[in-house]
Amino acid sequence: MNYSDSAKRELINKAKNSVINFNDAEATNVAMETIRSGIDPVDIIEEGFIEGMKTVGDGFESGKLSLMDILTASKTMNKGISLLKPAAISTHEDSCFFGNLMLSL
Known part of the structure; x- marks a missing residue:
């Protein structure tokens, strides 16, 4: 099943908001929806989960969020990324993960 750009954008926004809202x-x-849809998991990781962490980091820098918020958001992000890693690796066979860092060869 091939999802439209709007469906992809919706998943990216949901991933980002899941991190922001812990x-x-x-x-x-x-x-799970990303895996079922066939959308490239790397897009959801980079544009969704990672961008959500950047937003939380900005909140921490501005004094609106605490260190505990950073840790909680990180835990949420890792839940999503850990499920997407196998799909990302199989989609991008010329890439490898080191923790949450993905390198393309």
Whole structure:
């Protein structure tokens, strides 16, 4: 099944918001929907989960969020990414992961 750009954008936004809102269940749901849809998991990781962490980091820098918020958001992000890693690796066989860092060869 090939999803439209709007469906992809919706998954990216849900991934980002799951991290911002510390919603582990939503991060898991986004990851599973990404796998079912055939959307490139790297796009969801980079444009969704990572961007969500950047937003949380900005909140920390501005003093609006605490270190505990950073740790909680990181846990949420890792829930989604851990489910997407196998799909990302199989989609991008010329890439490898080191923790949450993906390198393309």
